[in-house]
Amino acid sequence: MDHSAIEKPSFASDYQEGAHPAILDQLCKTNLMKTPGYGADAFSEAARIKIRAACDAPEADIHFLVGGTQTNATVIDALLRSYQGVVAAETGHIHVHEAGAIEFGGHRVITLPQENGKITAEALQACNEAYWKDDNRDHMVMPGMVYLSQPTEYGTLYSLKELEAISLVCHTYHIPLYVDGARLAYALACPENDVSLPDLARLCDAFYIGGTKCGALFGEAVVFPRRDTVPHFFSIVKQHGALLAKGRIAGLQFDVLFTDGLYQKTGERAMAAAERIRAALAEKGYRFAFPSPTNQIFILLTREQAADLSQKVDLGFWEKPDEDHVIMRIATSWATSDDDVERLIACL
Amino acid sequence: MDHSAIEKPSFASDYQEGAHPAILDQLCKTNLMKTPGYGADAFSEAARIKIRAACDAPEADIHFLVGGTQTNATVIDALLRSYQGVVAAETGHIHVHEAGAIEFGGHRVITLPQENGKITAEALQACNEAYWKDDNRDHMVMPGMVYLSQPTEYGTLYSLKELEAISLVCHTYHIPLYVDGARLAYALACPENDVSLPDLARLCDAFYIGGTKCGALFGEAVVFPRRDTVPHFFSIVKQHGALLAKGRIAGLQFDVLFTDGLYQKTGERAMAAAERIRAALAEKGYRFAFPSPTNQIFILLTREQAADLSQKVDLGFWEKPDEDHVIMRIATSWATSDDDVERLIACL
Amino acid sequence: MDHSAIEKPSFASDYQEGAHPAILDQLCKTNLMKTPGYGADAFSEAARIKIRAACDAPEADIHFLVGGTQTNATVIDALLRSYQGVVAAETGHIHVHEAGAIEFGGHRVITLPQENGKITAEALQACNEAYWKDDNRDHMVMPGMVYLSQPTEYGTLYSLKELEAISLVCHTYHIPLYVDGARLAYALACPENDVSLPDLARLCDAFYIGGTKCGALFGEAVVFPRRDTVPHFFSIVKQHGALLAKGRIAGLQFDVLFTDGLYQKTGERAMAAAERIRAALAEKGYRFAFPSPTNQIFILLTREQAADLSQKVDLGFWEKPDEDHVIMRIATSWATSDDDVERLIACL
């Protein structure tokens, strides 16, 4: 087999490489240790303690799952009753790119209009109000929880004020708030961001800290800040096929990521690269499709520009707003090298 | 954190360690290569080619999933229509230890009596015949496929003759045959075994080659020997939350396991240890609970014997056949050291 | 179209005719009245008041559904969490003749051995105990509720003592008890029976009073003796496609059945016929397959006897215990005429 890497610099996604070397080091060092399975090992426990500390949530229940779709489906099924749906932006990952995983669990994704990938507390309030004021509501799908992503699928961020307003609506209607943090490291490291892990723990009923796209081989850490939010969540994870036999492999990765601030550093490296690219793009007059301050940069190109640029550098295709234009995505990550950044900028 | 290993020699399960060192080596070597996600990478493709060759199934569709429960649920949902159930031994993993994952997908596990973890072609024939002869069958759950495990949960093996007979019943009733190979390496390396990978490919409609319990960090390779057995299986995998973003991590592991016969060697090492332990047990007069020729050894002990032995060595508790006895399990693996074997034997 | 009735006297089932004439009378009389839909009508409300009185359960929530399978699936889905199963006799209707409706809702039917169609409190206790003592229980399906039928599918009855013992086990393990009363009229009217409607209301968390097999065109009255046992049950009914637009049609039937003791009388008529037939069978030396005291009589016949009898009278085929015998069912109902009974006895 030819292991030759992709030759062009690639910014196609933030999960093109393996894992942060510190993770592989630790995997190698501890490889022959024997541990119990299913997350009852010392690595997972160590990771839980560190995450609780980072979230300022000493009673948090923490579970390590494998991937994002799986995590979303499992948590959402666990939080909803059969007649309830999950409210999300129409651009939310659960509505667009999870192949019907939420519906497979029996639930509707109730979509709200989005702006730059975000919903507003006002729209959420209106959605709940409309349901509860409707005389026919018993024939309708009840809004049963809220799903946000931070950063969003469009690379944008909820501000603390926005998150607090949404959380307040959730409290008013007694529905849980859940945040998908697939790329959370890139939010936490973003200069514009003012939502910390303790803020998430305070304002959400559940959220997950993404590993797959933030330096791990795979893995997402589900955090229920308040103990026993979901009784028997372990069995629900198992029933969803989401329980890792060698739970230590996931636990160990989060143990490494939450040691000496590695998760934060991982995000910072991607942010530094993104900032440099954004500056170069702006300087050269490129148009941004969305005002995304995190590790995903969306540029609006003519078809010719896109074809030309794609010859030299590997970008992600995002969407075609009209016949003459395309939106391409540049994604940086913990693994983006200075060299790749310079090569990209040279192509612009 | 104290990473100290468990001090007693441990035979509690075959997934206590990380991965075969060759896998970690390759992970480290290729870590910074950039590849596309979701299994479209060169590692996964290389693994597919090697597995097709090993199975003598040049047209096989092969997908890499993460764990056993997930794989069983995904394949079974993909093969059944809503009104069908999956026929399995009452001791089958899907019926006992998967927390209702099959039912979560809407299907009944139709159980048959087992002997040493196995069902017979006769019982399977009778089950199908009973359904199709029953005037009320349209009110009943239709047997829609068959699930076997090789080796079984009791460490026993289907012989080629048994498998052929079961396959014949499946053909007669036009229902697919699926084999759970969570521990397949230990079957393939067992001297008593006469069922090869090409036999499985010839006789089954789907099976999986287990990685998690056979030397990988995680991962199971689903093989559909005949192309397009399940159209859009990729989407079904995604919908089940079973699609790995960095598919290469699973693919690479199977690429390593199917290079230079490593999968076979992995099994052989476990078998050598098991054989040595079985001989010692027999010599010292221990009673075997089941005649298991593979890497799992089940011994019937008095409660006192069990308590005593558990002080010195870490075994798996299996079941309590009566008030005075327990069945304990000794599981060897690719990682079992000669030293551990000797320490165990010294305790007997 | 030739509306000619089946010529032979028929005891094939207890739902061969339309409805008790009193029901049709009332349907005709009230036909052009306008009422709101979905059970909010005065007929349904009148029926609820009468059923609450009959059950001595002044706070009971009562819903009228259409058929038995639908009712079982809806109530069971409403009472279970995703990782729980419903415990039932292996001969329970939900396990045998509902085409996987419970599994369609995501739940396992956890079967217990039966004797004459019944389970015992001891077996139920053992089942729960086994689950809660098992170290691997989080990987297993949790017993989440109990399903009984009264009378059972074999025409037998739980005594008050048996029901109290089962209810006690349910309380011990905090799991609801649900009774399927598809043929409840025939239990209530049976001389041997000592379980009243108030007993059911006291001992169960939910049960249904069968209409379809007890004189109605269709319809089953679900009773939750304690208010708000299942919040939003109306939406759950709707989501299961079990909500009747013209709810009055079901409500009116129960209003009639619970006026002037008609439900009881309906059962008594069937019981009188059954008693007369049972006496004749015993006198003529027929062998009973099960000791069923209600409206279903099961007789063990040689194949020749069965073929001969089936020429003269329409019976239900039940099962073939061996090559030489069959079990046939004689079912009486509210509609069984004296003439039919005499014609049947003449054939014996």
Next chain:
Amino acid sequence: MDHSAIEKPSFASDYQEGAHPAILDQLCKTNLMKTPGYGADAFSEAARIKIRAACDAPEADIHFLVGGTQTNATVIDALLRSYQGVVAAETGHIHVHEAGAIEFGGHRVITLPQENGKITAEALQACNEAYWKDDNRDHMVMPGMVYLSQPTEYGTLYSLKELEAISLVCHTYHIPLYVDGARLAYALACPENDVSLPDLARLCDAFYIGGTKCGALFGEAVVFPRRDTVPHFFSIVKQHGALLAKGRIAGLQFDVLFTDGLYQKTGERAMAAAERIRAALAEKGYRFAFPSPTNQIFILLTREQAADLSQKVDLGFWEKPDEDHVIMRIATSWATSDDDVERLIACL
């Protein structure tokens, strides 16, 4: 109990009364006939023959179910694979008023924008094209069938030309077309309508002829114009709890409705009343909210007008387009009397 009818003339819905008297007559006449259950009776068979003739579909498979939500959920589950969704207008009944019944079966309702309750062939084409052109389509919900209602929830009609265009798109993408005919009698009897039953049979893969809202006590006749469109549909019906034990009750109603053109006449009576009301409304200057030519009339009122009118006549509340207005619905039916029409007009 006080059976007093609602005093005000009521146009609140088209299912406020019992059934057309001819149905009750036939129920009474045939009440004591004994028939086999589950739709194998002579009444159901007679109805099937008549419906096949009316649809010019001699090979059609026909099943009688109980209600609309149930029918939609059962047919849609039967026609889709797990990873597929059903395309519908955002105002479609399955999306708005079925409490998540489609999602309960595991499927998304993929909504298209509507105009007057209808979707266009162009929008449907674009939806399919977008899916099949998207490189990420395997991560998305596949459009797997199309759901229309005729007449729509807004009382409007698809023209033959529109239906043919939609059917053509379905053929192009090999996805079935399904029409919800809950109020089909009112479409068939509408002077503007040019879509006949044979047209539906020719252009659809499945549709249902509504009984509940068109003169029956309850019941919907599912028509699969081509034989064996869905193998084992009977079991799917049973599994959904949608199988009526006394199937004859549903079959008989359709037998009556399809004898001597009663179904058509039922629609005509409602249409005559609606036409008269529409003319009076237009004459008095009322504003119509949608141009609905069938039995549902939607008028836009100020809040004061609505409050005033609701004092005198019972109308259905539809929606509140803004703070100052409401849309009210006037529904006529087979049971609307001339007297009620005159009383309504007098109130305008």
